[in-house]
Amino acid sequence: MWTAYAQSGSRELHQIYLEDPGKDPRFRKLVEAVRYQRRLLLSYNVVLIGLLLLFAIWHWGERVAMARRRRAMAISAAEQEFEYKGTEQGEQELVEGSSSSSSSTLEGTSTPPDASKTAIDDEREPLLPGQRKISTTSAGISHYVQAWLMYQPKPIPIFIKTLPPNGVSLVVLAFLGLNVFYALYRMPMSLQYLFVFADRCGLIFVSNLPLLYLFAAKNQPIKWLTGYSYEALNIFHRRVGEVMCFAALLHFGGMLGVWYGMLRHIGFSLARFLFNRLTLLGLLAFVAYQLIYLTSLGSFRRRFYELFLALHVFLQASALVLLWFHYKTSQPYVGIALLIFLLDRVVFRLGLKTHTTRATLSVLEDGETVSVSANWDIPPSSHPLHPSRQTIEHGWAPTDHLFLSIHSLSWVQAHPYTIFSAAPSPSASSDTPTHAWLHLLIRAQSGFTHTLIKYARTHPNTTIRLDGPYGSSHALETLRSTPNAVVVAGGSGIAVAFPLLWALLAPSSSSSDPESTTIVARRPRAHLLWVVHAREHLSWLPEERLKELKSWGLRVVITAPTMEAGRPDVKGYLSEWVGKTANSSGSGVVVSGPDGMIRDVRNVCAGWVREGKDVKVVVEKFGW
Numbered sequence: 001m002w003t004a005y006a007q008s009g010s011r012e013l014h015q016i017y018l019e020d021p022g023k024d025p026r027f028r029k030l031v032e033a034v035r036y037q038r039r040l041l042l043s044y045n046v047v048l049i050g051l052l053l054l055f056a057i058w059h060w061g062e063r064v065a066m067a068r069r070r071r072a073m074a075i076s077a078a079e080q081e082f083e084y085k086g087t088e089q090g091e092q093e094l095v096e097g098s099s100s101s102s103s104s105t106l107e108g109t110s111t112p113p114d115a116s117k118t119a120i121d122d123e124r125e126p127l128l129p130g131q132r133k134i135s136t137t138s139a140g141i142s143h144y145v146q147a148w149l150m151y152q153p154k155p156i157p158i159f160i161k162t163l164p165p166n167g168v169s170l171v172v173l174a175f176l177g178l179n180v181f182y183a184l185y186r187m188p189m190s191l192q193y194l195f196v197f198a199d200r201c202g203l204i205f206v207s208n209l210p211l212l213y214l215f216a217a218k219n220q221p222i223k224w225l226t227g228y229s230y231e232a233l234n235i236f237h238r239r240v241g242e243v244m245c246f247a248a249l250l251h252f253g254g255m256l257g258v259w260y261g262m263l264r265h266i267g268f269s270l271a272r273f274l275f276n277r278l279t280l281l282g283l284l285a286f287v288a289y290q291l292i293y294l295t296s297l298g299s300f301r302r303r304f305y306e307l308f309l310a311l312h313v314f315l316q317a318s319a320l321v322l323l324w325f326h327y328k329t330s331q332p333y334v335g336i337a338l339l340i341f342l343l344d345r346v347v348f349r350l351g352l353k354t355h356t357t358r359a360t361l362s363v364l365e366d367g368e369t370v371s372v373s374a375n376w377d378i379p380p381s382s383h384p385l386h387p388s389r390q391t392i393e394h395g396w397a398p399t400d401h402l403f404l405s406i407h408s409l410s411w412v413q414a415h416p417y418t419i420f421s422a423a424p425s426p427s428a429s430s431d432t433p434t435h436a437w438l439h440l441l442i443r444a445q446s447g448f449t450h451t452l453i454k455y456a457r458t459h460p461n462t463t464i465r466l467d468g469p470y471g472s473s474h475a476l477e478t479l480r481s482t483p484n485a486v487v488v489a490g491g492s493g494i495a496v497a498f499p500l501l502w503a504l505l506a507p508s509s510s511s512s513d514p515e516s517t518t519i520v521a522r523r524p525r526a527h528l529l530w531v532v533h534a535r536e537h538l539s540w541l542p543e544e545r546l547k548e549l550k551s552w553g554l555r556v557v558i559t560a561p562t563m564e565a566g567r568p569d570v571k572g573y574l575s576e577w578v579g580k581t582a583n584s585s586g587s588g589v590v591v592s593g594p595d596g597m598i599r600d601v602r603n604v605c606a607g608w609v610r611e612g613k614d615v616k617v618v619v620e621k622f623g624w
Helices: 002-018 025-099 141-150 166-184 191-207 209-216 222-226 230-261 270-274 277-296 298-303 305-326 328-352 448-458 474-480 491-505 535-540 543-551 570-579 595-610
Strands: 354-363 369-377 401-406 415-418 435-443 461-470 484-490 525-531 554-558 587-592 615-619
Touching: 025 166, 025 191, 025 222, 025 474, 141 166, 141 595, 166 191, 166 230, 191 209, 191 230, 191 328, 209 230, 209 328, 222 230, 230 277, 270 277, 277 298, 277 305, 298 305, 305 328, 328 354, 354 448, 369 448, 415 435, 415 491, 435 448, 435 491, 474 491, 474 587, 474 615, 484 491, 484 570, 484 595, 491 525, 491 535, 491 543, 491 587, 525 570, 543 554, 570 587, 570 595, 587 595, 595 615
Parallel strands: 484 525, 484 587, 525 554, 587 615
Antiparallel strands: 354 369, 354 461, 369 435, 401 415, 401 461
């Protein structure tokens, strides 16, 4: 049937071309359909901007709620401290008055201070037994919804593919549904409209182009709008790329169908069709993006990260040029994507956010970890919003990461690492940080890290280039807005946990100044669970730093090495620290470590949310 239609259609189309194509009503319908879908696809980007604004409103509403909660916690702590001190002073005066009385009838009748009150070491506790607030929780529909969104399914058995939490999967499915809608809306299911369908798939491809590059950019406005840094958005970058590659495949396949069913019968050979300038440019762009997809797969990326990085930059830059000359309709989208790429790579990463310094390299006692340390004086800046203040030279925040390049090994390779040192803090004589101490822990595996550990054995000092910092303050804000903070670190996840806990618990100048009138929230109850794989890894966190955190109130549990004792009972620790306290106070949980541990922590907390308890979970993990 297809062949008969194609032959009949090709003969008629050939005759139309020889005479007047505009006289054929089918041709006019195709032209109108093509014009319509160009107008239709303009609304696609408007819809995306609208959805982004909704996420921004939700994010900023959450930030306002967190700020109010922190202020309420600060006021409550201040009031309880005032009441506690007042009660303690009154009891002391009563004791002194009774002991100084000359009446023998009063001797021994004074009531001593209540031992249970003087023993209170937590100002969150009520002063009198009758004042204890009994909080009950009841699970409603909203709790079930929150728990379902938080829950993370197990990996797919066949592909062993790690799945994201249900909330992320729901957003991804909504995005896929939006693209399917735009691909099929008012699209007649007829072979006559094969060209129209192929053209629409091409439009869907280029319409997603700015979004693809926006999610990939290290410096982007989405972080300010939604609170999520690029590494958290990387999963959406990959899904957008997959949708685009599939749309490109349909576009190219549809055009091949048009050639086979119509153009082939009016004298267009396959070679003539493929080597036509329009087709050839599109074909080369198609091949470039398919190669980008294949080399971005986790199996290839983990084994050949340096090759993946080089190909990613070269192929996508080449593909943009090819698309620009492929078809005029794609040029506005290509221009926006190219602008995002140049601003991110050239202006920010190679210009504003790069800092070069000397560093000390040392191999730790486990023989497979390299320590990179550097320090410098922080230069003054005229204004907090000045572009230079965005560089690593002016400091960083907890959970931030950077890209490291070592000139002696390579000028083009840049690898991401979490900053293992506390963020620079103001000194006693200055309101702003004046000196930065940077520390990185790098596990040797293959490629660059394997070369680095051999280099560090013979070169204790070298020049490094730093690009950053990058990250989000969401984890710290979550812990500060809850009275009970729990951090779970697996292995090198301690690089996230240590600076986070330091920022959470370290005394600030305002809180230690007795003359200060600023309301400062009492430090939350804080717990750290560190799951180590080998006993040698304990040297990653110096004992004096751990003791300092303990002196500020941190409860620490370091499990027996998993290579000796197996996996620990993470759920048991969380039940003790979170499950038993979430009824009366909210809890914030931050987890960083292997995928299996992250999934366990998510799902345990999701169970408590389902019961109506107030538990927030933040995952700190690279998305690549």
